[in-house]
Amino acid sequence: MSKVRILNFTISLDGYGAGPNQAADSPLGVGGEELHNWMVKTATFRKLYGGEGGEEGIDNDFTVRGLSNIGAWILGRNMFTLSRGEWPDDGWKGWWGENPPYHAPVFVLTHHPRASIPMEGGTTFHFVTEGIHVALERAREAAGEKDVRILGGVNVIRQYLRERLVDEMHIPIAPVVLGSGEHLYTGVNLLELGYKLTEHVTTSDAMHLVFTRS
Amino acid sequence: MSKVRILNFTISLDGYGAGPNQAADSPLGVGGEELHNWMVKTATFRKLYGGEGGEEGIDNDFTVRGLSNIGAWILGRNMFTLSRGEWPDDGWKGWWGENPPYHAPVFVLTHHPRASIPMEGGTTFHFVTEGIHVALERAREAAGEKDVRILGGVNVIRQYLRERLVDEMHIPIAPVVLGSGEHLYTGVNLLELGYKLTEHVTTSDAMHLVFTRS
Numbered sequence: 336m337s338k339v340r341i342l343n344f345t346i347s348l349d350g351y352g353a354g355p356n357q358a359a360d361s362p363l364g365v366g367g368e369e370l371h372n373w374m375v376k377t378a379t380f381r382k383l384y385g386g387e388g389g390e391e392g393i394d395n396d397f398t399v400r401g402l403s404n405i406g407a408w409i410l411g412r413n414m415f416t417l418s419r420g421e422w423p424d425d426g427w428k429g430w431w432g433e434n435p436p437y438h439a440p441v442f443v444l445t446h447h448p449r450a451s452i453p454m455e456g457g458t459t460f461h462f463v464t465e466g467i468h469v470a471l472e473r474a475r476e477a478a479g480e481k482d483v484r485i486l487g488g489v490n491v492i493r494q495y496l497r498e499r500l501v502d503e504m505h506i507p508i509a510p511v512v513l514g515s516g517e518h519l520y521t522g523v524n525l526l527e528l529g530y531k532l533t534e535h536v537t538t539s540d541a542m543h544l545v546f547t548r549s
Numbered sequence: 550m551s552k553v554r555i556l557n558f559t560i561s562l563d564g565y566g567a568g569p570n571q572a573a574d575s576p577l578g579v580g581g582e583e584l585h586n587w588m589v590k591t592a593t594f595r596k597l598y599g600g601e602g603g604e605e606g607i608d609n610d611f612t613v614r615g616l617s618n619i620g621a622w623i624l625g626r627n628m629f630t631l632s633r634g635e636w637p638d639d640g641w642k643g644w645w646g647e648n649p650p651y652h653a654p655v656f657v658l659t660h661h662p663r664a665s666i667p668m669e670g671g672t673t674f675h676f677v678t679e680g681i682h683v684a685l686e687r688a689r690e691a692a693g694e695k696d697v698r699i700l701g702g703v704n705v706i707r708q709y710l711r712e713r714l715v716d717e718m719h720i721p722i723a724p725v726v727l728g729s730g731e732h733l734y735t736g737v738n739l740l741e742l743g744y745k746l747t748e749h750v751t752t753s754d755a756m757h758l759v760f761t762r763s
Contacts, residue, residue: 350563366740512739512746514739521732525728532726538751542722
């Protein structure tokens, strides 16, 4: 049975899913890149971007899980681009080059319609203006038997959580201070939403926490 | 040189320093006790309360640090008692029995004056109505060469942090979901306040994080 999952969405020790001042040279905001140290060093991540080497072990296992059995992806527009409002005619096709690491349909939530963008390697960016429920419907349909992964950002995750649409989530905490930014758990009561901590394991670069909704 | 320190102040994975609905049978709020699993199991903690056995290791080392070289303590009234407003004549002397684990002067922040309470083992509870600065002044004087430890709760810690009065803090994150409660980092920007993460080590029960102000 297909599930809706949030995976590898890392927050800082003070609770932020991205740093302040997102910009072209810091798409995750100031300090935001460091959140993902645990993942970037892994063999799986390196391979994903055409590199070699990297570490095996717990952090790698979670990186693998984040990519396994994913049939469709959902993300907010702010994760796709820096531009806001009407789509500019700037040829932007996301942060990830011609062959993005998704290899499946990716549904981008936006208020502004835009034609789909087919990429190499099986990724197609679709732009959904009808809200989170429609995006999920389309993603489920595209995913078939596989799972739908909600990539982020914080605002999108909070919306899906509040609507009780997420079956499982893996939210690592990285030993990184961001100081400010978007706080993941503001207005989100995990217990009220029915989540239980079903798995936790720590490494030098992350406290891996997995929540399952009952 | 005497320092002002916050030590062993544990928060949940969703950022709360205590659970909701503090009550006589759950002084740390619902689920709040679990925050301290990492500490309660240690040899040092057991000994502190007259027990035997317990674990050595990283968690125990941090428990030891939390008790070493402390010459005075500061805590908010809500950590001392459930009662609010004018002090009732109920004989309440804190949660910790006749011989509290402080063994030094303890300054309790309150808006309502009250005579000091001497306890066994060197602990005396003093009640300070003149605010956090006066409480710190008195604590520093009492501590002499030793350090002042700010025990909590969340509101008291935030006040001292914002006034840039804390030299060092150890804030473990426990793999516990509280869902709601008092959020430690709300309105506290650790970077702006000059804190750097200077130490982090993880165990199965806590991610130990130490911040130092530069």
